[in-house]
Amino acid sequence: MKELVIVSGKGGTGKTSISAALAFLAPQKVLVDCDVDAANFHLISGAVVRECHDFQAGFEPSIDEQVCTRCGKCSELCRFSAISAGVITSPLDCEGCGVCAFHCPEHAISMKDKHAGNWFVSDTRFGRLIHAELGLAIENSGKLVSQVRQTAKKIAQADHLPLVLIDGPPGIGCPAIAALSGTSLALAVVEPSLSSIHDLKRLVELTSCFNLSTAVCINKSTLHPENTRQIITWCNSKNIPVVGQIPYSEVFRSAIKAGTTVMEIPDNQDVKEQIAELWHNIAKMLGVPLERNEISFFQKFKFFSKN
Amino acid sequence: MIISIASGKGGTGKTTLALLLAATRQNITLVDCDVEEPNCHLFLQPKWQDSGREISVMIPHVHQDLCNGCGACSAVCLFNAIAIAGKSALFFDELCHSCGGCLLACQQGAISEVEKPIGVVNTGMASTLSDVRLLNGTLNIGTPSAVPLIKIMKKEVAGLSGEALLDCPPGTSCSMVTAIKNSDYCLLVTEPNSFGRHDLELAMNITSLLKISTGVVINKSDGDLSDESIQSLCDSRNVPVLAKIPHSISFARQYASGIIPDEFRSVAADIWRQIDSERGGKG
Numbered sequence: 001m002k003e004l005v006i007v008s009g010k011g012g013t014g015k016t017s018i019s020a021a022l023a024f025l026a027p028q029k030v031l032v033d034c035d036v037d038a039a040n041f042h043l044i045s046g047a048v049v050r051e052c053h054d055f056q057a058g059f060e061p062s063i064d065e066q067v068c069t070r071c072g073k074c075s076e077l078c079r080f081s082a083i084s085a086g087v088i089t090s091p092l093d094c095e096g097c098g099v100c101a102f103h104c105p106e107h108a109i110s111m112k113d114k115h116a117g118n119w120f121v122s123d124t125r126f127g128r129l130i131h132a133e134l135g136l137a138i139e140n141s142g143k144l145v146s147q148v149r150q151t152a153k154k155i156a157q158a159d160h161l162p163l164v165l166i167d168g169p170p171g172i173g174c175p176a177i178a179a180l181s182g183t184s185l186a187l188a189v190v191e192p193s194l195s196s197i198h199d200l201k202r203l204v205e206l207t208s209c210f211n212l213s214t215a216v217c218i219n220k221s222t223l224h225p226e227n228t229r230q231i232i233t234w235c236n237s238k239n240i241p242v243v244g245q246i247p248y249s250e251v252f253r254s255a256i257k258a259g260t261t262v263m264e265i266p267d268n269q270d271v272k273e274q275i276a277e278l279w280h281n282i283a284k285m286l287g288v289p290l291e292r293n294e295i296s297f298f299q300k301f302k303f304f305s306k307n
Numbered sequence: 308m309i310i311s312i313a314s315g316k317g318g319t320g321k322t323t324l325a326l327l328l329a330a331t332r333q334n335i336t337l338v339d340c341d342v343e344e345p346n347c348h349l350f351l352q353p354k355w356q357d358s359g360r361e362i363s364v365m366i367p368h369v370h371q372d373l374c375n376g377c378g379a380c381s382a383v384c385l386f387n388a389i390a391i392a393g394k395s396a397l398f399f400d401e402l403c404h405s406c407g408g409c410l411l412a413c414q415q416g417a418i419s420e421v422e423k424p425i426g427v428v429n430t431g432m433a434s435t436l437s438d439v440r441l442l443n444g445t446l447n448i449g450t451p452s453a454v455p456l457i458k459i460m461k462k463e464v465a466g467l468s469g470e471a472l473l474d475c476p477p478g479t480s481c482s483m484v485t486a487i488k489n490s491d492y493c494l495l496v497t498e499p500n501s502f503g504r505h506d507l508e509l510a511m512n513i514t515s516l517l518k519i520s521t522g523v524v525i526n527k528s529d530g531d532l533s534d535e536s537i538q539s540l541c542d543s544r545n546v547p548v549l550a551k552i553p554h555s556i557s558f559a560r561q562y563a564s565g566i567i568p569d570e571f572r573s574v575a576a577d578i579w580r581q582i583d584s585e586r587g588g589k590g
Contacts, residue, residue, distance in 0.1 A: 010318065010346070011318040036480075038505075095406065102383050141481070175480070194565040198346060206449060223560060227564070
């Protein structure tokens with residue numbers, strides 16, 4: 001079983017649109033949305049929630065006011081300025097370390113499990129989707145990412161599915177690290193803007209730290225051909241394969257508005273062919289089946305007729 | 308006055324709006340709080356005033372010669388950052404929140420604290436816009452949490468004279484919350500589609516939890532019915548839509564080349580007028 005994660009560094013380069021298009025093409029897979037604090041995959045895959053699970057992570061202090069003497073020991077020791085003499089003054093700053101509880105001379109503070117969000121198993125047009133909703137202003141997004149990934153892996157193993165397709169979060173911090181670690185291939189979706197190129201370089205530094213196979217897909221490639229060439233040159237110098245170049249097209253915007261993938265919008269053959277080629281390259285790299293019946297795949301996108 | 312610019316969804320145009328607002332105001336500091344992927348400097352090409360200040364957090368250091376492997380530190384660490392292997396404590400710094408609990412728990416005096424660098428903060432004057440200062444934070448690659456770095460930048464912002472614009476990280480988790488906290492006004496940038504709307508609603512939940520006055524800017528507007536779905540969400544939450552920036556390929560091309568476009572600066576000036584009158588009305 002292979003895990004493909006779609007990441008970008010910069011937000012808004014087209015991770016979810018391309019993940020959804022790949023979900024349309026890939027024959028047997030489990031889908032995961034690892035952007036747990038701004039999840040969108042369920043919106044274009046027609047997700048119907050089948051299971052909803054509580055996500056508990058970390059702890060929060062609970063104070064017994066009858067026992068508390070307002071001595072102030074807790075405020076003296078709290079490094080996050082979250083508590084003042086037995087009153088949690090700034091709950092958003094509390095990191096749940098428990099220092100206040102361990103050192104309360106009256107044992108007035110206990111640490112309780114914290115509800116940190118929910119995660120879901122849904123049915124979509126493209127198969128099972130595991131997604132989540134992080135609680136309001138909660139940390140531990142990395143743990144929730146790990147939770148949805150683990151669930152997807154279990155389902156894929158139980159159902160003998162060869163691929164877990166992960167729509168990743170932006171950035172390079174804890175949720176991105178949790179989404180990337182141990183995957184078979186990281187596909188970086190980049191657009192030909194200086195911002196996106198800058199962010200790609202930082203992302204690739206991260207994936208090399210983890211020794212992850214990385215490939216690049218240039219989205220909106222025709223928006224700025226010179227920057228597109230610059231990305232290709234840079235990728236070549238780093239031995240990173242450029243596995244797809246998708247032209248700028250308004251069809252991505254229309255697809256989101258229509259609540260579908262670009263593959264389900266009529267016409268726009270050039271975009272569809274490029275995405276099909278992208279999937280072909282990825283499937284080859286991962287060694288997963290291209291389609292249930294591979295010959296029809298080529299017929300559908302007429303790769304051979306181009307030559 | 309501190310104005311934060313956030314979004315929920317990534318790539319809606321936070322940095323673009325921050326640059327347009329900075330371009331239409333005198334004596335302003337732009338603060339790039341998206342420390343995982345900071346981009347403002349690409350457009351401002353600042354002349355750095357310093358070589359960058361390294362920012363560190365304190366993490367425990369176990370003195371193996373004093374440690375007797377009693378496990379007291381491991382027992383109190385709720386982040387599971389310390390394990391006992393044989394007769395000594397093993398420490399995993401990427402899980403540590405720098406709470407100091409292990410130091411307090413160790414009876415052998417075997418734990419002290421050392422600095423762990425997490426990022427760099429630079430200050431500079433923009434060369435592409437006049438009278439714009441940039442405070443830029445860059446998180447070290449592989450550092451999981453941006454929160455301590457953003458907190459330190461916010462402390463510097465509090466000591467600034469004049470106005471500050473904070474370009475915040477995407478999402479609605481701890482780094483976004485840390486960035487927008489205590490700002491006087493929050494601008495939420497969205498796109499008129501289901502992704503933008505969904506994430507805007509999550510971001511509004513945060514600004515209302517933090518009791519920050521909020522206004523919405525619809526970017527990449529097609530001027531069609533999709534705008535109305537955002538408008539009706541804003542109406543139901545009593546949040547004003549301050550501006551609509553039309554979808555423009557020429558704008559996107561200039562942005563791609565790292566240029567702050569002249570287009571839509573009047574929109575930015577109009578947003579300032581509305582924020583000023585809202586703030587004036589309160590004062």
